[in-house]
Amino acid sequence: MASLEIKDLHADVVTDEGNKEILKGVNLTVNAGEIHAIMGPNGSGKSTLSYAVAGHPKYEVTSGEVLLDGENVLEMSVDERARAGLFLAMQYPVEVPGVSMSNFLRTAATSVRGEAPKLRHWVKEVKEEMGKLDISAEFAERSVNEGFSGGEKKRHEILQLSLLKPKFAILDETDSGLDVDALRVVSQGVNDFKATSDAGIMLITHYTRILKHITPDVVHVFSEGKIVESGGRELADELEENGYIKYTGKGEPASV
Amino acid sequence: MTVTEDNNVASAMREGAGDTLTGPATSRAERFTSYDVEAFEVPGGREENWRFTPMKRLRGLHDGSAVAKGEVKVETEVAPEAVVETVGREDSRLGVAGVPSDRIAAQAYSSFTTATVLTVPKETKTSGPNVLRLTGPGVGNTAYGHLQVRLEQFAEAVVVLDHQGSGTYADNVEFVVGDSAKLTVVAVQDWADDAVHVSEQHLKLGRDATLKHTVVTLGGDLVRISPTATFGDKGGDVELLGLYFADAGQHQEHRLFVDHAVANCKSNVMYKGALQGSSAHSVWIGDVLIRAAAEATDTYELNRNLVLTEGARADSVPNLEIETGEIEGAGHASATGRFDDEQLFYLQSRGIVEEQARRLVVRGFFHEILMKIDVPEVRERLEAAIEAELEAVGA
Numbered sequence: 191m192a193s194l195e196i197k198d199l200h201a202d203v204v205t206d207e208g209n210k211e212i213l214k215g216v217n218l219t220v221n222a223g224e225i226h227a228i229m230g231p232n233g234s235g236k237s238t239l240s241y242a243v244a245g246h247p248k249y250e251v252t253s254g255e256v257l258l259d260g261e262n263v264l265e266m267s268v269d270e271r272a273r274a275g276l277f278l279a280m281q282y283p284v285e286v287p288g289v290s291m292s293n294f295l296r297t298a299a300t301s302v303r304g305e306a307p308k309l310r311h312w313v314k315e316v317k318e319e320m321g322k323l324d325i326s327a328e329f330a331e332r333s334v335n336e337g338f339s340g341g342e343k344k345r346h347e348i349l350q351l352s353l354l355k356p357k358f359a360i361l362d363e364t365d366s367g368l369d370v371d372a373l374r375v376v377s378q379g380v381n382d383f384k385a386t387s388d389a390g391i392m393l394i395t396h397y398t399r400i401l402k403h404i405t406p407d408v409v410h411v412f413s414e415g416k417i418v419e420s421g422g423r424e425l426a427d428e429l430e431e432n433g434y435i436k437y438t439g440k441g442e443p444a445s446v
Numbered sequence: 447m448t449v450t451e452d453n454n455v456a457s458a459m460r461e462g463a464g465d466t467l468t469g470p471a472t473s474r475a476e477r478f479t480s481y482d483v484e485a486f487e488v489p490g491g492r493e494e495n496w497r498f499t500p501m502k503r504l505r506g507l508h509d510g511s512a513v514a515k516g517e518v519k520v521e522t523e524v525a526p527e528a529v530v531e532t533v534g535r536e537d538s539r540l541g542v543a544g545v546p547s548d549r550i551a552a553q554a555y556s557s558f559t560t561a562t563v564l565t566v567p568k569e570t571k572t573s574g575p576n577v578l579r580l581t582g583p584g585v586g587n588t589a590y591g592h593l594q595v596r597l598e599q600f601a602e603a604v605v606v607l608d609h610q611g612s613g614t615y616a617d618n619v620e621f622v623v624g625d626s627a628k629l630t631v632v633a634v635q636d637w638a639d640d641a642v643h644v645s646e647q648h649l650k651l652g653r654d655a656t657l658k659h660t661v662v663t664l665g666g667d668l669v670r671i672s673p674t675a676t677f678g679d680k681g682g683d684v685e686l687l688g689l690y691f692a693d694a695g696q697h698q699e700h701r702l703f704v705d706h707a708v709a710n711c712k713s714n715v716m717y718k719g720a721l722q723g724s725s726a727h728s729v730w731i732g733d734v735l736i737r738a739a740a741e742a743t744d745t746y747e748l749n750r751n752l753v754l755t756e757g758a759r760a761d762s763v764p765n766l767e768i769e770t771g772e773i774e775g776a777g778h779a780s781a782t783g784r785f786d787d788e789q790l791f792y793l794q795s796r797g798i799v800e801e802q803a804r805r806l807v808v809r810g811f812f813h814e815i816l817m818k819i820d821v822p823e824v825r826e827r828l829e830a831a832i833e834a835e836l837e838a839v840g841a
């Protein structure tokens with residue numbers, strides 16, 4: 191069965207001042223069809239984990255393993271990982287000036303699917319998915335993420351999720367910066383994707399509010415570069431009540 | 447008044463990628479001009495005007511030793527409404543758009559034998575683009591030339607100057623845009639690898655005239671284009687666009703000067719260049735002078751360079767001089783950088799292979815300018831040329 195296995199993962203962030211260890215031994219297995227929420231305070235290394243798995247050049251894995259269906263992801267280039275079925279919805283999606291969203295989406299779909307989608311089907315497919323996410327048609331001709339609001343960027347990340355249909359998705363704070371309506375629409379998008387695929391999902395979040403729309407199978411608490419506690423939904427409820435104080439010594443809330 | 451300044455070099459720049467410098471100490475207003483080559487001293491290479499140019503590669507254009515041994519062939523394909531003439535040096539219309547501002551321009555002005563004049567009569571809009579195809583004098587040969595494009599009042603036209611072939615060529619090109627006339631120019635330098643081309647382009651706008659001047663430099667050993675825009679009366683609107691792609695060993699220099707000496711005129715400059723290969727070198731100078739009389743001026747200039755490989759260098763020198771407080775707006779921006787790793791990562795994380803991701807980014811980089819080229823034939827050709835450049839680097 192399909193799974194993502196992260197074994198004792200250590201990773202550094204590479205900066206001009208040298209390397210700094212951020213991930214300090216992450217262990218996590220997410221099976222197909224499961225949703226795992228990763229909850230942790232700001233700066234605990236959640237984005238670093240997602241970037242390290244996706245292969246961002248600024249992060250260097252120093253030891254450990256990441257296996258997708260048993261295959262060593264760390265030996266693959268960034269694009270190979272994506273074509274192997276990995277998807278990362280980024281906390282801060284990148285602007286690419288001069289490249290239209292429609293060109294980008296079609297190029298990405300062609301790459302991931304291994305062949306260019308038939309134009310007529312494709313246009314219909316994109317239109318439908320955009321409609322579901324309340325994205326107006328004009329966005330197709332705009333440059334990738336350029337001048338998009340935070341919420342618009344997040345909708346487009348989920349649009350890509352639904353079009354690229356990965357085996358495994360990491361959603362990095364997809365809920366942050368979304369108003370109530372947008373949160374509902376985006377969550378619906380994730381749930382639709384989940385319902386039509388057998389994908390595994392790693393849902394990274396600081397706050398509990400998205401968990402009211404998307405039900406996790408497992409909740410992990412992430413602190414100082416590793417998972418410090420795992421449990422069921424009740425763990426999220428506890429974080430909602432008490433925040434991260436138990437893990438960080440600081441009263442950082444997990445609800446808004 | 448708003449004055450904006452945005453010199454974003456630090457973020458993406460690494461050693462060898464080039465410099466954004468502050469402007470020269472002397473005012474552009476004091477630049478010497480003359481039609482007479484002998485009035486100029488032979489430049490040595492340290493002068494403000496020449497400090498970026500590899501003088502040895504000018505093949506004597508600057509010191510009088512380059513003697514004309516060939517001709518540039520001028521072929522014209524113009525709309526029936528336009529008039530093309532070949533005229534002698536004595537033609538009194540010549541030289542009205544501006545005076546040569548460096549020794550090579552003066553040398554060309556002193557040396558040409560015949561000039562081509564393209565006229566669009568008043569209140570006439572040409573039914574199609576007007577193409578002047580110039581073919582270099584051939585390997586080892588030198589030629590001097592002169593062109594003038596004149597739009598009489600309320601005329602409207604698109605003019606394409608298409609340079610190709612080999613040899614050494616220096617010229618002056620005049621654009622005389624009459625009152626309320628509208629001219630779109632695209633000058634393409636698609637020279638063979640050996641070519642040296644030094645060109646001063648004089649842009650003179652009448653009252654309420656509009657000029658969109660686009661320079662596209664793709665090939666040649668050394669290309670140095672100096673467009674100077676001046677306004678004869680109020681209401682002029684000039685847009686100076688440029689796109690260049692410098693390959694290994696090529697020197698591409700664009701020196702712009704917008705001289706705001708009358709009130710209520712607008713200028714907008716946007717030049718973008720990509721560089722690849724060892725010793726590819728681009729130079730962009732953007733001098734904008736707003737003289738005391740030029741109240742309500744609105745100006746903005748931008749230069750961006752994308753350095754695709756090690757060993758290429760882009761120099762960028764914006765220089766805005768303002769002598770009146772009563773302006774609408776003035777600003778400049780200049781940035782030179784490498785590929786943005788974040789952009790590449792984002793595209794690759796969607797499965798797009800690195801090579802294709804790079805191409806998307808470069809195409810995207812030029813997109814803004816290509817969209818402004820409203821001559822479809824030219825735009826398509828440039829898109830194809832950019833693709834070809836990208837194939838070459840394997841980017």
Ligand SMILES: Nc1ncnc2c1ncn2[C@@H]1O[C@H](COP(=O)(O)OP(=O)(O)O)[C@@H](O)[C@H]1O
Binds near residue numbers: 230236237239
């Ligand atoms: N590019 C970077 N340069 C320097 N420090 C970084 C960089 N990226 C992350 N860090 C540091 O790594 C730690 C974890 O960051 P991050 O993974 O973004 O946390 P989270 O996503 O949980 O908020 C933080 O202390 C942050 O300052």
Ligand SMILES: [Mg+2]
Binds near residue numbers: 236
């Ligand atoms: Mg984060």
